[in-house]
Amino acid sequence: MVKLLNLGRRSVGLDDGKVNVVCSQTSSVTLVVKQHEHRDEIKKRISRALDPEGTLKLARTSGNGGRRSSAPEPRRDRRQRAGPGGGPAASRRPDRPEGLSHPPLLRSSLHQTTASFFFLLFFFSRLCFRILPPSSSPPAVPCPACARHAFCGPGCLSAAAAISHTPWVCQALSRLAACPLLDGQPVERHVLARFLIAACNLAAVSPSDFQLLLSLQGREAHGDDTVAAARFLHSLLASFCPPPPPASPFPQGFSLEMIVALLSKDKLNAFGLMEPVSSRDGGEVDGERSVRAYGIYPRASFFNHDCLPNACRFDYVDSASDGNTDIIVRMIHDVPQGREIRLSYFPVNLNYANRQRRLLEDYGFTCDCDRCKVEANWSDDENEHDDIGEDNDGDGEGMDEDADEQMSRSEVGMAEEKETDFPHAYFFISSGGRMMRRKPTEKRIWTSELPPNCDLRDHVGLAYTTWLYNPIVLWRKLWIAEYSGFLCQPFRGEKN
Numbered sequence: 094m095v096k097l098l099n100l101g102r103r104s105v106g107l108d109d110g111k112v113n114v115v116c117s118q119t120s121s122v123t124l125v126v127k128q129h130e131h132r133d134e135i136k137k138r139i140s141r142a143l144d145p146e147g148t149l150k151l152a153r154t155s156g157n158g159g160r161r162s163s164a165p166e167p168r169r170d171r172r173q174r175a176g177p178g179g180g181p182a183a184s185r186r187p188d189r190p191e192g193l194s195h196p197p198l199l200r201s202s203l204h205q206t207t208a209s210f211f212f213l214l215f216f217f218s219r220l221c222f223r224i225l226p227p228s229s230s231p232p233a234v235p236c237p238a239c240a241r242h243a244f245c246g247p248g249c250l251s252a253a254a255a256i257s258h259t260p261w262v263c264q265a266l267s268r269l270a271a272c273p274l275l276d277g278q279p280v281e282r283h284v285l286a287r288f289l290i291a292a293c294n295l296a297a298v299s300p301s302d303f304q305l306l307l308s309l310q311g312r313e314a315h316g317d318d319t320v321a322a323a324r325f326l327h328s329l330l331a332s333f334c335p336p337p338p339p340a341s342p343f344p345q346g347f348s349l350e351m352i353v354a355l356l357s358k359d360k361l362n363a364f365g366l367m368e369p370v371s372s373r374d375g376g377e378v379d380g381e382r383s384v385r386a387y388g389i390y391p392r393a394s395f396f397n398h399d400c401l402p403n404a405c406r407f408d409y410v411d412s413a414s415d416g417n418t419d420i421i422v423r424m425i426h427d428v429p430q431g432r433e434i435r436l437s438y439f440p441v442n443l444n445y446a447n448r449q450r451r452l453l454e455d456y457g458f459t460c461d462c463d464r465c466k467v468e469a470n471w472s473d474d475e476n477e478h479d480d481i482g483e484d485n486d487g488d489g490e491g492m493d494e495d496a497d498e499q500m501s502r503s504e505v506g507m508a509e510e511k512e513t514d515f516p517h518a519y520f521f522i523s524s525g526g527r528m529m530r531r532k533p534t535e536k537r538i539w540t541s542e543l544p545p546n547c548d549l550r551d552h553v554g555l556a557y558t559t560w561l562y563n564p565i566v567l568w569r570k571l572w573i574a575e576y577s578g579f580l581c582q583p584f585r586g587e588k589n
């Protein structure tokens with residue numbers, strides 16, 4: 094499920110000629126799904142994906158069309174280690190058991206799609222992906238059939254048995270674990286094999302959700318790596334996988350073409366859910382954080398990328414509340430009416446060259462966002478300082494979370510001198526170069542007083558929860574200063 098919250102002060106309006114997914118429940122959010130291509134296909138996809146009861150409507154913009162909301166990023170934090178995607182009422186997966194029900198916010202209007210499926214875990218519960226308790230009570234509940242996979246409780250186990258850890262999946266994963274063909278293969282291929290098992294299961298358990306998965310962007314393999322991986326996985330599945338479940342529309346298993354398409358969809362659309370910041374024994378995770386699971390959120394996959402995004406997504410996988418695998422997309426700042434809402438597919442601190450390379454390799458496009466237009470003209474030296482520390486993947490490892498506080502006044506001054514280079518930006522900082530670029534009108538960004546009665550604990554907590562991989566943390570301090578008004582708005586009771 095995708096929750097969309099606008100914490101800004103103005104509602105976001107609509108714009109003629111764009112496809113908008115509109116939520117009639119939240120009154121203050123509109124996300125414009127701006128398709129770069131395949132406009133008609135996207136419209137069809139959206140109408141297929143939405144609630145036929147009409148709580149969500151596909152709306153053509155009509156002037157001031159009221160206040161709406163919609164959904165699509167993948168934060169496309171796909172196979173990134175450490176550091177980096179509601180469905181049709183007609184195709185719901187079985188009701189989730191007590192404790193795993195849908196969250197109250199948008200509950201009735203943004204149904205969790207059954208096509209949000211996940212894979213991969215070690216110390217995490219197989220269905221909800223919460224971290225498992227070390228050995229204390231309540232104990233983790235192992236799968237009675239394979240004992241390899243554990244769940245955080247009986248409810249989680251029984252839901253998984255009907256959805257994602259069906260007897261077929263259980264058998265397939267057990268065979269996969271014992272399959273010598275995977276020895277010595279990169280982790281990526283292990284993960285992709287699990288993804289294909291999950292997809293094969295989805296096709297049998299929920300054919301309509303599988304169709305939804307197929308409707309996501311991505312058909313062809315970008316690059317030789319994907320083709321080679323697809324060939325390998327095709328023969329791997331054929332040799333070790335049990336025959337597809339009887340209900341499967343693919344009685345012979347996936348064809349090579351289907352595998353290529355699925356890998357491509359995964360590559361373009363999967364969101365990574367990161368390991369917690371703390372390890373299981375309570376200490377800090379040493380070194381890189383890994384991804385604990387990937388999820389494909391069909392609606393969230395409508396988000397396009399921007400290197401200076403105006404929204405970001407959060408997850409709260411270890412929270413005790415229901416819907417812990419929901420993605421929450423929050424506006425970073427107010428945006429003018431009609432502006433497309435975009436996320437960054439990776440941490441924003443990557444420099445121009447690395448961003449372009451990654452977008453081309455992973456997502457198949459060249460970015461010409463406003464930030465890229467500006468940075469394309471920067472000298473190599475300027476761009477070099479843009480990545481965080483030594484970590485060229487930009488996942489933020491080792492970053493001092495208070496780096497932004499440490500910027501000296503002279504550095505602020507230097508940044509001010511350059512601000513005309515970057516007129517559209519609210520702010521952008523990089524801890525490597527300790528540079529800050531500010532919106533020209535915000536002269537007192539560092540000294541703004543927070544309004545009285547402003548309880549920042551939740552907000553700071555949110556930022557901390559995700560600081561290693563979420564761009565917003567880079568901006569946390571600035572954000573608080575500049576947008577203290579919106580930070581003071583209540584979170585409407587949802588607790589994550």
Ligand SMILES: C[S@@+](CC[C@H](N)C(=O)[O-])C[C@H]1O[C@@H](n2cnc3c(N)ncnc32)[C@H](O)[C@@H]1O
Pocket residue numbers: 127128129130131135166167309310361362394395396397398399455456457458459460461462
């Ligand atoms: C997850 S999809 C985003 C939604 C997609 N536009 C759709 O219609 O489903 C990712 C793909 O969208 C396109 N895309 C996303 N952001 C873009 C951008 N800033 N410029 C050009 N294409 C972009 C690329 O083709 C990318 O591989």
